Each structure stands twice: as structure tokens, then as C-alpha cells.
Amino acid sequence: MDLPHHGYRATAKPRARAAPPTADSVLFDDTSSGGAPAMNSQAYYTPGYNMAAPTNDMQGGVGVNNLFTDPMANAAMMYGSSLANQGKDMVNKEISRFMSMNKLKYFFAVDTRYVLKKLMILMFPYTHQDWEVRYHRDTPLPPRQDVNAPDLYIPTMAFITYILLAGMALGIQKRFSPEVLGLCASTALVWVIIEVLVMLLSLYLLTVHSDLSTFDLIAYSGYKYVGMIFTMLCGLLFGSDGYYVALAWSSCALMFFIVRSLKMKILTSLSSDSMGTASSAKPHLRLYITVATALFQPIIIYWLTSHLIRRAFHHLHHTVRTTQTEPLSTHMIRVPRVRYGDIFCIISPSLVNPGFYLSTFDKA
Amino acid sequence: MAFTLYSLIQAAILCVNAVAVLHEERFLSKIGWGVDQSVGGFGDEPGIKVQLMTLVRSVRTVMRVPLIAVNSVCIVLLLLFG
Numbered sequence: 001m002d003l004p005h006h007g008y009r010a011t012a013k014p015r016a017r018a019a020p021p022t023a024d025s026v027l028f029d030d031t032s033s034g035g036a037p038a039m040n041s042q043a044y045y046t047p048g049y050n051m052a053a054p055t056n057d058m059q060g061g062v063g064v065n066n067l068f069t070d071p072m073a074n075a076a077m078m079y080g081s082s083l084a085n086q087g088k089d090m091v092n093k094e095i096s097r098f099m100s101m102n103k104l105k106y107f108f109a110v111d112t113r114y115v116l117k118k119l120m121i122l123m124f125p126y127t128h129q130d131w132e133v134r135y136h137r138d139t140p141l142p143p144r145q146d147v148n149a150p151d152l153y154i155p156t157m158a159f160i161t162y163i164l165l166a167g168m169a170l171g172i173q174k175r176f177s178p179e180v181l182g183l184c185a186s187t188a189l190v191w192v193i194i195e196v197l198v199m200l201l202s203l204y205l206l207t208v209h210s211d212l213s214t215f216d217l218i219a220y221s222g223y224k225y226v227g228m229i230f231t232m233l234c235g236l237l238f239g240s241d242g243y244y245v246a247l248a249w250s251s252c253a254l255m256f257f258i259v260r261s262l263k264m265k266i267l268t269s270l271s272s273d274s275m276g277t278a279s280s281a282k283p284h285l286r287l288y289i290t291v292a293t294a295l296f297q298p299i300i301i302y303w304l305t306s307h308l309i310r311r312a313f314h315h316l317h318h319t320v321r322t323t324q325t326e327p328l329s330t331h332m333i334r335v336p337r338v339r340y341g342d343i344f345c346i347i348s349p350s351l352v353n354p355g356f357y358l359s360t361f362d363k364a
Numbered sequence: 365m366a367f368t369l370y371s372l373i374q375a376a377i378l379c380v381n382a383v384a385v386l387h388e389e390r391f392l393s394k395i396g397w398g399v400d401q402s403v404g405g406f407g408d409e410p411g412i413k414v415q416l417m418t419l420v421r422s423v424r425t426v427m428r429v430p431l432i433a434v435n436s437v438c439i440v441l442l443l444l445f446g
Contacts, residue, residue, distance in 0.1 A: 183366050183368065184366075186367060186368050186369050187366050187367045189369070190367040190368075190369065190371075190372045191367075193372065194372075204415065204419070205412050205415045205416065205419075206412065206415075207415065
């Protein structure tokens with residue numbers, strides 16, 4: 001199921017060693033060869049880190065020599081830094097046994113222009129023409145150069161913003177406590193994990209040999225959080241009507257997006273050499289998978305947001321709409337009038353955050 | 365419906381236990397899901413049933429020993445913390 005096969009690895013290694021500056025624009029700055037499958041990544045990571053460690057030590061030694069004149073402190077500093085490097089190498093080796101860090105870095109290689117275009121496509125995919133994921137010598141292009149490539153940055157940020165919004169919505173209803181926030185986060189995470197596992201199982205059972213890795217599926221599942229945030233914001237700002245209108249809009253947009261994106265990967269992937277004798281059940285079942293995935297999105301959006309929003313309608317618009325029945329009895333809790341500025345004050349940190357994160361990733 | 369990660373782990377353990385108790389010769393062969401019935405077509409598409417049988421067999425082979433440990437840990441945790 002992984003894309004590079006044996007013939008390409010021999011050509012990929014000398015390319016990484018030579019490291020021409022123009023190749024860094026396609027494969028980003030990494031010492032290991034690009035796109036190596038996870039199973040053989042250990043053999044590639046050790047030469048990569050052996051290359052990196054001496055240069056690190058040399059730079060550390062030069063920098064430290066300028067600061068310390070005392071030879072004992074100098075020696076202790078260098079010993080400590082070499083210990084730290086060894087620890088770092090060991091941790092990286094252990095982690096890379098389970099999860100290929102190279103593959104993970106590919107998903108976070110985004111820039112501002114990509115994020116803006118992708119958010120536009122997620123909310124309004126009807127005018128986007130070209131849905132093909134572009135490749136460069138059998139490895140997919142990173143999201144910086146290809147707007148159709150899936151990324152993990154938007155899902156992660158959208159997930160965190162969703163948790164913040166859920167906390168705020170619960171706070172409006174006076175139902176907030178810190179445990180509820182953790183519960184909401186783990187519920188949403190569990191649904192993503194369930195969806196990814198069901199997708200993996202169905203792709204395996206139907207022997208669909210597409211190049212959808214686990215991270216790709218996590219990325220496509222995580223895009224629904226953008227729709228959830230939009231729906232919840234409209235529900236909080238505009239009441240029950242705004243909630244249902246935004247739910248319908250983001251469901252349609254997300255269904256269209258998922259069907260168009262997965263159609264390229266699932267329906268057109270070759271599962272056998274003899275296309276003519278392929279059973280007629282195959283294309284139908286693949287279509288069912290794509291449509292079922294698309295139909296699952298609005299259900300989950302409704303499920304995860306409605307219980308947060310429903311009672312907030314009453315609290316938000318209770319003091320605006322009801323003019324004749326003012327609760328005058330003292331034992332009732334007066335719900336304070338929520339200023340819409342409060343909503344923006346809480347949301348704006350997570351909108352500003354991407355700017356900080358993207359500036360650090362641009363240097364990578 | 366509020367899930368914690370622990371409930372997901374418990375659900376996963378229960379599902380894998382359910383797959384692990386399917387006995388090869390007493391049950392699976394009787395309903396036509398045995399090992400000997402899956403060799404069938406040497407064509408390119410194995411079909412859903414063969415894939416499922418392969419999945420059941422591989423889960424049973426791989427998870428037999430780790431399941432003992434995981435189940436023991438789960439039982440101890442449930443006894444201690446309810």
C-alpha cells in the first residue's frame with residue numbers, strides 16, 4: 001500500500017546525500033531520504049542522524065568556547081550536550097519505530113497561502129476545478145506546493161478551536177467545569193478514531209490499493225472540525241435559525257469536498273492488472289464507501305454540536321427577545337446578557353495562533 | 365454520549381476478545397469460514413469473505429498472547445477502581 005517500491009530507493013538516497021538547494025523546495029530540509037516507507041526507515045534514520053550529530057556537536061562546541069574560559073565548565077558543558085544529543089537520538093529512534101516522523105512532517109509543511117485557500121475550499125468547494133493531487137517523482141507534493149494535498153495542521157488547529165468553543169458554549173449555559181472540557185475533547189477524539197478505524201477496515205476488506213495512509217485518513221476526518229466551528233459560531237451568534245442554516249451549508253460543502261477528494265483516490269485506484277475481468281461489484285462497493293463517508297460527516301457534526309448549542313439558544317436570546325416576561329422572582333438566576341464581543345475575545349487567540357505557528361514552520 | 369479514552373480502550377478490548385474466541389475447527393469450519401476454505405481463487409481480487417477470514421485468522425494468531433496480559437491489566441484496574 002506504500003508508494004515507493006524497491007527500485008526508487010537506490011535513486012532516492014544519493015539525491016538526499018547530494019542535497020542540491022533546488023531540491024529543498026520539493027523535499028523539505030530533512031537528512032533522511034524523502035518518502036521512505038516506515039518499515040525500513042530505521043536503516044535510513046541512523047545514517048541521517050550520524051550525519052547530523054557531528055555537525056551539532058561542532059556547532060555547540062564553537063558556540064560554547066566563546067562563552068566559557070574555565071576548562072572544567074567547558075568540558076562539563078560539552079559532556080552534557082553530548083549526553084542530551086544521545087538521549088534525543090534514542091528517543092527519536094524509538095518513536096520512529098512506531099510512527100514515521102518524516103511522513104508526519106510532510107503533513108505540517110504548510111504556509112499561510114495554503115491554509116487560506118484550503119479553508120476557502122472547505123467552505124465553498126463548488127468553484128474549485130482541479131482536484132488532482134500532484135506528484136513529484138512518485139512522492140506527493142507537500143501542502144505548500146499543492147493545494148489539494150491533505151495536511152494535519154488545519155485539523156489540529158480546528159480541533160483545539162472546537163474545544164475552546166465548546167467550553168465557551170457551556171460557560172454561557174453555566175454548565176462549565178474543567179472536567180467537561182476534557183470530556184468533550186476525548187469524545188471528539190474518540191469519534192475521529194472510530195471513523196478512521198472503520199475507513200481502514202473497509203478499505204482493507206475491499207482490497208482497495210490506494211495510497212491513502214493512516215495520516216491521510218486522519219486529515220480527511222479532521223476537516224469536519226472546520227464545519228463544526230462554523231456551525232457553532234453561527235448558532236451562538238444568530239440563534240437557532242442560524243445554527244440550522246449553517247449546519248445545512250457546511251454539511252453540503254463538506255460532503256461535496258469529501259466525495260470529490262476521495263473519488264480521486266479510491267474510485268480510480270487500480271486493484272488488479274486485468275481491468276477487464278474485474279468483478280462488477282467492485283466499483284459499486286467503492287462508491288458506497290465514499291458516499292457513506294460523506295454521509296457520516298453531517299451526522300457527526302450535528303451530534304457533536306447540538307447538545308452544546310441547544311440550551312445556549314435560550315440563554316443567549318432570552319433577554320433579547322422576551323420583553324413581556326421578565327423574571328422578577330429573586331430565587332431565579334438572572335442570566336447575564338452575553339456581549340458578542342466576548343465571543344470574539346475568546347475566539348481571536350486561536351485565530352492569531354496560526355500566525356505564530358506558521359512563522360516557525362516557514363523556517364523549517 | 366460522553367466517551368473517555370478509557371471507554372474506547374475497553375470497547376477495543378471487548379471486540380478483540382470476541383474475535384479471539386472464535387475457535388478454528390469447532391466453529392469456523394462448521395460455518396464455512398475455516399482456513400481450508402479460503403484458498404479458493406488465485407485471481408487478483410480475494411473477495412470480502414476471504415479477506416474477513418484472513419483478518420480473523422491473523423488477529424487470532426497475533427493477539428493471542430498480548431490479550432492475556434491486556435485482559436489481566438483490565439481486570440485488575442476494574443477491581444481496584446470500579
